[in-house]
Amino acid sequence: MKDSSTAASGAGFTVTDQRGKKITFDGPVQRIATAIIPSPSMIAAVDGSYDHIVGINESTLTANKQGIFGTLFPKSKKTTTIAGADFIPNVETIVGLKPDVVIQWGDMGDDVIAPLENAGFKVIGLTYGTQAMMETWIKIFGQLLGKEERSTELLDWMHSEDKAVRALVKPYAKKKQKVLYLRTAADGWTTATGSDYVTHWTTIAGGVNVASDISADAPQVSVEQILAWDPEVILLSAFDDATPADIYADKKLADVRAVRDRRVYKVPLGGYRWDPPCCESPLMWRWVAQILHPELASRNGLRTRIKDTFDRLYGYAISAAQTDEVLRMDMNAKSASYAGFRA
Structure with a gap:
């Protein structure tokens, strides 16, 4: 090279x-x-x-x-x-x-x-x-x-963030919460399996992808399967228009733990959607870590991290209001502990 x-x-x-x-x-x-x-x-x-x-x-x-x-x-x-x-x-x-x-x-x-x-x-x-x-x-x-020097700098930063987030969630290693990722499909939902990047950021954040053992690519997910998995957290893809309010209003899902506990969240949209791998992925790792462990909010400092990252990646001074938009504060406002992302 x-x-x-x-x-x-x-x-x-x-x-x-x-x-x-x-x-x-x-x-x-x-x-x-x-x-x-x-x-x-x-x-x-x-x-x-x-x-x-x-x-x-x-x-x-x-x-x-x-x-x-x-x-x-x-x-x-x-x-x-x-x-x-x-x-x-x-x-x-x-x-x-x-x-x-x-x-x-x-x-x-x-x-x-x-x-x-x-x-x-x-x-x-x-x-x-x-x-x-x-x-x-x-x-x-x-x-x-x-x-090439710039790309090396970005990779070194990612590696540093990987270590930092894993250390942040290490005290919670004995209890890995069950996470379900949902993306709207024509006739219901699909999810992400063990080979998808969703599993990578779920694992870093100290959770477990409930669909990790499914072999199909982007498999369809039925209501019955969601009820059987009974995830503690549901994360909604940034690729579609589904909102936590849609899930909370679906009576067929009322008995799912994540729905009962109001732990359904829309994935952020920053410079790009945070679900797939991108240069903002370290922010996704931290966001999921705080979703799973809300008590980390003061130590996580995600809003400051977003400001620093946008400056690092794009040379842009993101405002507080724009940070709210990235984090979808309005859309996620009625989900448990999301107020912690205002800090």
Whole structure:
């Protein structure tokens, strides 16, 4: 791996993507199109700007318009979309954008990658699911942008936060609370299994994912299954419009412990949604730790952490009102102990 000064000088370099394919560049890229939903916020964090992003996924555009990222980088609310939920690239649109590189899933088959490579684009294939995979993204983005020192700095910070959060929840190790993650589907809900990043942040925060042993990817979840699991905490995906109020109003779920105890919470939306791996993931670890252990509020200092993190990642001074929006204070206000996030 070239160091950042070498890359910045215009020297050529080679990136090995998560397919194991080597892609050579003459120098740092100037124009990036990416079909991968969380990647623009991560690229911006590594780059310190949004200047090199020319194409994004439709879901990313929605998040940019709904959350604070569009305030941080107004151009992100108008960026051309190059793919939708199926990740099939719109090659004609991408040709018009003239990207130096296209970032795409490397494990979803030829339908999403072959059209791009056949059109002559340099394609970086990424894979998803673990902290290690996400850290590789940050390293690759550092290479592409000539910002390798910056990517190393971000990874060192993540590793420090990992240790800090695990230490924070260690006194509660003997009692791991049962956590259920729910995402709205056309005919009910889906959840996240042991291979999903949800399990990673649940574990760091001192909980256990009740669906960790299911083998299917994003399995459907019935009311009967939720009742059988009887989770102590339910976390609602940031990818849809479901709210804690919706769950509390559902009479079929009235006997679930999390519902009885008013421990249903909507996942925050910061520079990006906090459920999947992203540069703000250390904030998600701390948020879940405090959800599971409200007594940690004064030691966790999440609002200060959010302020410091937005400055670190985006060079932005987030306000108290914006922090409320990120944490969805209004939406989560009637859930147990959520007032602790005002401290």
